[in-house]
Amino acid sequence: MALNIRQMEILDLARATGRVGVDELAERFDVTLQTIRRDLGELADHGMLDRVHGGAIMRSGVSNIGYEERRRMNEDAKAAIARACAAEIPDNCSIIINLGTTTEAVARELQHHRNLTVITNNMNVANILVANESCEIMVAGGALRRSDGGLVGDLTSEFIAQFKPDYAIIGTSALDADGDLLDFDMAEVRVSRAIAGLARKTFLVTDISKLERSAPVRIISMAELDTVFVDRPLPGELTGKCREWETRVIVAGVGADGTG
Incomplete structure (x- = not known):
C-alpha cells in the first residue's frame, strides 16, 4: 500500500500515542470526518492499525509492538x-x-x-x-x-x-x-x-x-x-x-x- 502524507502522519501519531481519534485527526488535518474514517479504514485493511470506536489503535493480536x-x-x-x-x-x-x-x-x-x-x-x-x-x-x-x-x-x-x-x-x-x-x-x-x-x-x-x-x-x-x-x-x-x-x-x- 502506498501511503499518502496524511496517512503516514496518522500512522506516526498512532505509534507515538497508541491511539488516534477521528475527531482529533479531522481537526488536525482540517479534513472531514469521512476522510479520516476512510484513511483509518485503509490503514486497518492493510494490517497497520486496528479500528476501535471513535478511532484506531496500533495493531494487536499474537505479537507485541516493538520495544x-x-x-x-x-x-x-x-x-x-x-x-x-x-x-x-x-x-x-x-x-x-x-x-x-x-x-x-x-x-x-x-x-x-x-x-x-x-x-x-x-x-x-x-x-x-x-x-x-x-x-x-x-x-x-x-x-x-x-x-x-x-x-x-x-x-x-x-x-x-x-x-x-x-x-x-x-x-x-x-x-x-x-x-x-x-x-x-x-x-x-x-x-x-x-x-x-x-x-x-x-x-x-x-x-x-x-x-x-x-x-x-x-x-x-x-x-x-x-x-x-x-x-x-x-x-x-x-x-x-x-x-x-x-x-x-x-x-x-x-x-x-x-x-x-
Whole structure:
C-alpha cells in the first residue's frame, strides 16, 4: 500500500500515542470526518492499525509492538502512573519489578528512594537504578531477550522463587474487560505469575489504552492484585468488580501540561 502524507502522519501519531481519534485527526488535518474514517479504514485493511470506536489503535493480536515504539507510547501517562506508584513505596523495603516500559518508568521514580532491595528480570530496570548507591540490585539469570532487555525462562523463575519481597510491581501488555491481565510470551507470563504470587503486596501499573489491546495468554486477574495504578478511570463495570475484589484503584491523571 502506498501511503499518502496524511496517512503516514496518522500512522506516526498512532505509534507515538497508541491511539488516534477521528475527531482529533479531522481537526488536525482540517479534513472531514469521512476522510479520516476512510484513511483509518485503509490503514486497518492493510494490517497497520486496528479500528476501535471513535478511532484506531496500533495493531494487536499474537505479537507485541516493538520495544522502542512501546517506550514512546503514552509517555506522559506512564510518568504520572510511575509517580503515583513510587509514592506508595516506602524507603527500606524490598521490591520485585518485572518487564515493561511502565515498570521502567517506576524505576526512574525510585532513584531517590533509600535502602531499597530490588529484584528484577529487567536489565533496563537494573541499569536505571544502578545510579542509586543505596539500592541493592539483584538481577535474575535466564535467557536474555535482546529486543527489550528481559530475562525469561526456567532459570529466571527459579531465581525469583527464592524471594518474598514486600512489593511486586508488574506491567501487562493488555487488559481484558473482565479484569484479566494478558500478555504475548508464555515464558514471560510464567515469570510474571511467579512474581505476583510471592510479594506481600502486588501493584499493577498500566495505562488505560491496554483495554483496547488484546493478547493471547492470561497472566492473573485483577482480583489477585492489591492496587492498580492507571492514568484514567476504569470502565464502570470493571470499577465495580475491583470494589468487590477489594482491589484498590489509584487514578494518576495527566494534566494538559503533561504533568500528573
